[in-house]
Amino acid sequence: GSHDTLGANLTAISHVHRFEGSVDILQSKTKPKKLAIIASDGRRYNYLLKGREDLHLDERVMQFLSITSDLLQSHKPSRSRQLCARPYAVVPLADRAGLIRFVDGTxxxxxxxxxxxxxxTFRDAQPPLGKSSTSTPPTTTQPGANPxxxxxxxxxxxxxxxxxxxxxxxxxxxxxxxxxxxxxxxxxxxxxxxxxxxxxxxxx
Structure with missing residues (x-):
């Protein structure tokens, strides 16, 4: 009986079915790669593949937030105010690489x-109101005119x-x-x- 229950629970857990073929590169400092994982349940999960960063500390922070959220839910006044700390998945893959769940709609x-x-920058580049510029105003056809x-x-x-x-x-x-x-x-x-x-x- 316990073996059947364990098998049913494992079957209910979704797993990686495939990766989407396209990858987006975010224009932040470490250039993380946004990739999409299609799970066995058909849902799409977006992740950031981050390199040159140790994500073990991020993982610990998420564990702390999970504990904090559990404590808030067990505290009646906090629960009535719907207070919670929402964690997200952090998966260290190596000492200097890992996956972070991408939160959509943010x-x-x-x-x-x-x-x-x-x-x-564009506002500061405009001449003051009521004063005409003696130079030719920048246009999109002039190379280098835009600030x-x-x-x-x-x-x-x-x-x-x-x-x-x-x-x-x-x-x-x-x-x-x-x-x-x-x-x-x-x-x-x-x-x-x-x-x-x-x-x-x-x-x-």
């Missing part, structure tokens, strides 16, 4: 910041590298040598340049 914070930076949108990582390093040099650090390839106080200063400068209601405007 907008990454990186994307929100980049969209704001793009709008700001170049700086990537967030480039903007970060444009502030970080001079700050490191001011502190006598010339070997910038070793991140372990970057002083915490310099990093903190750069982050605070970037925070001052970014609207405090950036996220609120996107949500409401």
């Amino acid at each position: 907008a990454p914070l990186f994307g929100l910041y980049r969209a704001w930076a793009k709008r700001k 170049v949108v700086c990537r967030p990582v480039d903007h970060f390093f444009s502030k970080l590298l001079p700050a490191l040099r001011e502190n006598g650090i010339t070997n910038v390839s070793s991140r372990t040598d970057w002083p915490v106080e310099v990093l903190t200063k750069v982050i605070r400068e970037l925070m001052q340049e970014t609207p405090s209601d950036l996220l609120a405007r996107e949500l409401w």
Whole structure:
């Protein structure tokens, strides 16, 4: 009887049926690959294949969130407020590679910041209202006329590298040598340049 029950449970568990043939490369720092797995139950599961990163810490964080969610559900006031911590699947495949479940229908914070930076770049490139520009206004037919949108990582390093040099650090390839106080200063400068209601405007 127990053997039959175990067999039925294993049959109910979906497994990998196939991978879709196309892979999307996300334009973030480590260029993770978005791939789709078709399970035996016919459902599609999207994952990010991340390299050059140890995902064991991410896996531990997800385990912590699962425990936190269980504790919230066992606490009546928290359960009545429908409080929970939603984890997602993290599968380390090696010391420097692994899979992370891609959460559909969400907008990454990186994307929100980049969209704001793009709008700001084009807005700053426009002449002030009521003043006509003496030069020919940029058009799409003029090569190089449109302002170049700086990537967030480039903007970060444009502030970080001079700050490191001011502190006598010339070997910038070793991140372990970057002083915490310099990093903190750069982050605070970037925070001052970014609207405090950036996220609120996107949500409401």
